[in-house]
Amino acid sequence: MDKISIIAIIGGLTAILAGQALEGGHLSSLLQATAFMIVIGGTASAVMLQSTPKQFLTGLRMISWVFHPPLHDQERLIRDIVSWSQAARRGGLLSLEGYVTTQKDLFIRKGLQMLADGAEPQIIRDVLETEIGIFEHARKQAVKIWESAGGYSPTMGILGAVLGLIHVMENLSDPSKLGGGIAVAFVATVYGVGIANLFFLPVANKLKNLIRVEVNMKELTVEGLISIANGENPRIIEARLRSFLGLND
Structure with a gap:
């Protein structure tokens, strides 16, 4: 949490x-239920219109990351990579086959399998970096629904304000109805601006940071696997990976 x-x-x-x-x-x-319906309903509709169903649903699911972000143990990953490098030095790259099935992360499993199969280092790098690029692009597209919501909701708040004022103008002869229209007008603006700046935009920025952490972990994995493929000393690999993450500071 x-x-x-x-x-x-x-x-x-x-x-x-x-x-x-x-x-x-x-x-x-x-x-004000009316103001809430205008702002949230209008914003949701605008975001859905600009997104594909997959992007929209993925973005909604990613909201859980704000409260339960993916867990990343950088130290453990470095220890695992060093362990794999030691195993490869003792028994060759084929000995890494036994580690493949124990990995829950599909990205790591794929990289280890290619390493065990004796793929060239550059091929491993190209394949995994392509996968990282696809992952990052897909996640960022999904996060755009929250970023876009932060842009649309203030406008929907203004729209709600205008609708409220229209209602006021239509009932100038009936003072008892003026209060409700004015309330919707001002509260809709509060909802639009408030939700954008207190929720939508902060959520989008937090998700972007979490995606960056995910990408860093994948890049760390690639560097480790390539180092193993090149037959580097486990201690050198560990030092490089720690420098990669700034863990030596």
Whole structure:
């Protein structure tokens, strides 16, 4: 569980609601179903229109990363790579065949299998780097739904405000209906701007950072496997991988 995400969301909402209370406002004045429907419904529709079904669904599933980010143990990966290099020096690359089936990560499994099959280092690098590029592109396209939502929701808030003002203008002769229209107008703007800056855009940026970590781990794996293929000393491999991640600092 990423506690800082929970704290950030609760802290942001608390700050806004506390500020509203300090100004003498009431929570009920911020609860407008019409404004919420306009902003969230309109934003969701716009994002769906620009995305493919796969990108949209993948982006929705990735929201879980904000609260439960993928676990990456860099130290363990380095230890594993050093262990593989030691095994390869003792029994040759074919001895790595036994490690393939024990790997849960399909990327690592694929690289080890190519290494055990005696593929040329450059071929291994080309294949794995192509796979990294495809992975990174697909994930970034999925994250764009949150980035785009952060751009559309303020506009939908303005649209809600305009609709609210139209309702006000239509009922100038009936003062009892003016309050509701004005409330929708202002609250829709609050929803649009608030949700964009407190949730959509921060989520997009956090997911981008998590994707970068994923890519770094894959790049680390590639460097390790290529070093093994080139027959480098396990201690040299470990030192290089630690420098690659800045773990020697």
